[in-house]
Amino acid sequence: xxERTYKFDVKMTCGGCSGAIxxxxxxxxxxxxxxxxxxxxxxxxxxxxxxxxxEDILEKIKKTGKEVRSGVTVE
Amino acid sequence: xxERTYKFDVKMTCGGCSGAIxxxxxxxxxxxxxxxxxxxxxxxxxxxxxxxxxEDILEKIKKTGKEVRSGVTVE
Numbered sequence: 001x002x003e004r005t006y007k008f009d010v011k012m013t014c015g016g017c018s019g020a021i022x023x024x025x026x027x028x029x030x031x032x033x034x035x036x037x038x039x040x041x042x043x044x045x046x047x048x049x050x051x052x053x054x055e056d057i058l059e060k061i062k063k064t065g066k067e068v069r070s071g072v073t074v075e
Numbered sequence: 076x077x078e079r080t081y082k083f084d085v086k087m088t089c090g091g092c093s094g095a096i097x098x099x100x101x102x103x104x105x106x107x108x109x110x111x112x113x114x115x116x117x118x119x120x121x122x123x124x125x126x127x128x129x130e131d132i133l134e135k136i137k138k139t140g141k142e143v144r145s146g147v148t149v150e
Binding site: 011012013014015016017019020021022023024063064065066067 | 090091092095138
């Protein structure tokens with residue numbers, strides 16, 4: 001399965017916000033749905049490397065209830 | 076379907092945290108899975124009235140990535 005890297009602009013206002021997304025993506029990593037990810041509160045950015053499609057990853061982030069301002073497939 | 080009221084102690088550190096849970100529960104309300112709910116950042120409390128079981132509601136809150144410290148069925 002070829003992998004893609006997705007970058008999302010997500011509204012996070014505190015460490016609790018970024019921590020919530022980190023926990024959700026860690027679960028997806030445990031399930032092997034996500035290979036790696038990085039959540040940056042400072043940059044308001046969530047970068048995810050996965051074999052899943054853009055919409056699937058977007059849906060996972062949205063499940064946290066966080067507002068996703070935009071997202072792109074970077075590679 | 077008889078309804079129950081559940082009360083959860085959830086770690087929320089800012090309005091973004093409580094807003095995320097509110098958005099997730101609003102979706103469940105739109106789906107008619109939840110009748111009503113109240114999220115209080117100040118009290119660190121999420122109260123949910125639903126015909127679903129305790130575990131189902133707990134799972135919905137956990138999907139947001141927030142830490143649920145404890146939960147009870149109050150009525």
